[in-house]
Amino acid sequence: MKRSDDSEREKRRKRRRLIQELGEQRIPYLSPTDPGYQDLWDSSYAGLALRQSGTLPDGLHEKVQSALITLQRRGCLLRDLVRVRDRDVFTAVSRALVGQPGYTYRYLDTRLFTIPWHCEGEEGQKDEKEKHCCDSDLRDACKALWELNQFFCSDVQQTNVRGVKRCRSDTENSEDTPGEGTCEESVKDRLLEKQEEEEEEDSGQGCSHSSPPSSAPPPAISSLVQFNVTLINYMDPTAMTQLKEEPYYGMGKMAVGWHHDENLVPLSPVAVYSYSCPAEPKNEEVTEKDGEGQSKEQETETEGEGTSKEEQKEEGEGLGKEEVEKEKVCWRVGLKVAWDIHTPGLALPLQSGDCYYMTDDLNRTHQHCVLAGDTARFSSTHRVVQCCTGTLDYIQKRCSEALENLHTNTEKNTKSLSSLLPSTLQCIEDIHNEVEFEWLRQYWFQGRRYARFCSWWTKPMEQMEKDWKEMERMTQLLLAVVEDENTTQENRREIADILLNALTDRQQHRQTWRDRCQSSLAQTLPLEEAPVDRPYWSNDDPDMPLPFDLSDIINRVESLLWRM
Numbered sequence: 001m002k003r004s005d006d007s008e009r010e011k012r013r014k015r016r017r018l019i020q021e022l023g024e025q026r027i028p029y030l031s032p033t034d035p036g037y038q039d040l041w042d043s044s045y046a047g048l049a050l051r052q053s054g055t056l057p058d059g060l061h062e063k064v065q066s067a068l069i070t071l072q073r074r075g076c077l078l079r080d081l082v083r084v085r086d087r088d089v090f091t092a093v094s095r096a097l098v099g100q101p102g103y104t105y106r107y108l109d110t111r112l113f114t115i116p117w118h119c120e121g122e123e124g125q126k127d128e129k130e131k132h133c134c135d136s137d138l139r140d141a142c143k144a145l146w147e148l149n150q151f152f153c154s155d156v157q158q159t160n161v162r163g164v165k166r167c168r169s170d171t172e173n174s175e176d177t178p179g180e181g182t183c184e185e186s187v188k189d190r191l192l193e194k195q196e197e198e199e200e201e202d203s204g205q206g207c208s209h210s211s212p213p214s215s216a217p218p219p220a221i222s223s224l225v226q227f228n229v230t231l232i233n234y235m236d237p238t239a240m241t242q243l244k245e246e247p248y249y250g251m252g253k254m255a256v257g258w259h260h261d262e263n264l265v266p267l268s269p270v271a272v273y274s275y276s277c278p279a280e281p282k283n284e285e286v287t288e289k290d291g292e293g294q295s296k297e298q299e300t301e302t303e304g305e306g307t308s309k310e311e312q313k314e315e316g317e318g319l320g321k322e323e324v325e326k327e328k329v330c331w332r333v334g335l336k337v338a339w340d341i342h343t344p345g346l347a348l349p350l351q352s353g354d355c356y357y358m359t360d361d362l363n364r365t366h367q368h369c370v371l372a373g374d375t376a377r378f379s380s381t382h383r384v385v386q387c388c389t390g391t392l393d394y395i396q397k398r399c400s401e402a403l404e405n406l407h408t409n410t411e412k413n414t415k416s417l418s419s420l421l422p423s424t425l426q427c428i429e430d431i432h433n434e435v436e437f438e439w440l441r442q443y444w445f446q447g448r449r450y451a452r453f454c455s456w457w458t459k460p461m462e463q464m465e466k467d468w469k470e471m472e473r474m475t476q477l478l479l480a481v482v483e484d485e486n487t488t489q490e491n492r493r494e495i496a497d498i499l500l501n502a503l504t505d506r507q508q509h510r511q512t513w514r515d516r517c518q519s520s521l522a523q524t525l526p527l528e529e530a531p532v533d534r535p536y537w538s539n540d541d542p543d544m545p546l547p548f549d550l551s552d553i554i555n556r557v558e559s560l561l562w563r564m
């Protein structure tokens with residue numbers, strides 16, 4: 001649901017006031033050197049586990065690290081232009097999705113499409129086109145990430161969390177005395193409630209579409225973990241001028257703000273490989289975008305926390321200096337219990353090569369953020385994404401389902417709708433909108449970035465566009481039925497209603513995507529990354545069954561409904 005600008009403004013105003021009220025006070029959080037750290041971990045963050053760098057299989061680090069550098073060098077890692085509470089923002093981190101061929105992952109109104117990973121023994125089995133979607137360099141890189149994925153799949157289930165080392169040797173002291181002074185509960189309570197309320201809205205768990213029953217297997221149980229994608233993150237803090245301070249605990253600069261991971265299979269774990277590299281690897285393809293190229297004026301997203309520049313300034317003010325200094329050289333993951341202001345937060349430092357797991361319902365009951373260190377850093381975050389409506393297979397089946405209702409008379413060379421059953425028509429118009437807005441426009445909005453280094457999605461997207469065009473034809477046929485005054489069709493009114501709703505939705509969504517494509521932030525992108533508003537056609541394009549702008553047709557159907 002779209003919320004009005006007014007209520008957005010009001011929310012931001014309240015939040016700003018609460019942050020001002022909180023002033024210099026911060027909620028306590030513990031780091032490994034603080035007394036009580038280990039106890040806090042055991043009691044309140046038990047779903048978190050650390051797999052230290054030195055305990056990974058031989059050779060895996062080298063493979064994975066060189067794979068990550070390859071992805072960066074080849075220009076595969078890009079900042080996403082996401083939507084946070086109706087506003088366009090760039091993610092502070094650059095990202096790419098690698099995973100099962102044909103899978104996608106949706107976060108913050110953005111559907112990422114996988115660069116397929118290639119698994120062992122696959123060569124020779126796949127048909128030619130799949131085998132050569134990327135060059136051998138990228139194929140090797142993706143294969144290394146698949147190997148890491150295999151390791152995580154078996155490790156995360158063997159490691160019934162307690163088996164993994166929780167911490168380093170610097171936590172002997174287990175006295176339970178949270179480091180910082182008391183704070184005014186009332187202010188914090190309200191602040192936290194506000195914060196949670198806002199964040200929850202951004203973190204819909206589970207499937208967001210009410211689609212027909214899917215053939216997907218039941219949710220993974222913890223004994224059988226199959227991570228199906230990894231979202232790769234990269235950030236060089238020295239190139240970023242706009243990192244936000246962590247506002248509630250004073251943990252320091254955030255690369256990724258507080259959030260729950262979205263769209264995962266409930267209770268599924270997340271496994272993260274962390275690689276801090278001393279120097280920024282050169283990006284061959286997009287030299288323009290490096291360093292200074294990242295405009296200082298751009299706002300950056302911190303998932304679920306989109307705040308204005310003024311707020312960022314205010315949040316930074318009043319921070320105790322020594323709090324900012326704490327552990328500042330090391331990258332860390334921050335954790336907090338959701339809906340709870342009494343439990344101190346936890347900051348887990350990550351040495352290069354360290355991995356951590358979020359298991360059980362940690363992702364649901366807690367939020368996490370990423371705190372920037374001094375060096376550039378990659379992470380590979382392996383997930384079991386909810387894929388009931390997110391695979392190419394799924395959407396192709398949906399398209400076929402819709403097109404079944406299009407009957408071609410080969411003799412007369414005419415087309416007609418086989419069934420005019422309202423439920424069938426409703427389903428077809430839903431599919432039409434789904435394929436246009438969840439797939440075609442999502443794909444093209446991210447520009448030509450995929451096709452640049454991997455051709456896997458090119459053909460399927462072309463086919464999908466053809467199918468979608470057939471659906472435009474079907475809507476045109478439906479319009480003709482509704483407008484035929486002489487029809488004996490008894491449920492004409494019901495059909496007109498269905499059509500009107502679908503067209504109104506379509507018109508609105510087309511406008512939203514046009515706005516996203518034309519936003520001032522979108523204009524800052526280099527040509528090959530710039531959003532493409534596709535499909536787009538002029539209203540009198542003879543090749544297209546219906547105009548792009550549906551307002552005339554919507555008016556026609558509306559007035560027709562009045563007269564019925």
Ligand SMILES: O=C(O)CCC(=O)C(=O)O
Nearest residue numbers: 233256272333370379381
């Ligand atoms: O980089 C990390 O350690 C975690 C990143 C993260 O939370 C995410 O991508 O959702």
Ligand SMILES: [Fe+2]
Nearest residue numbers: 259260261368
């Ligand atoms: Fe996350």
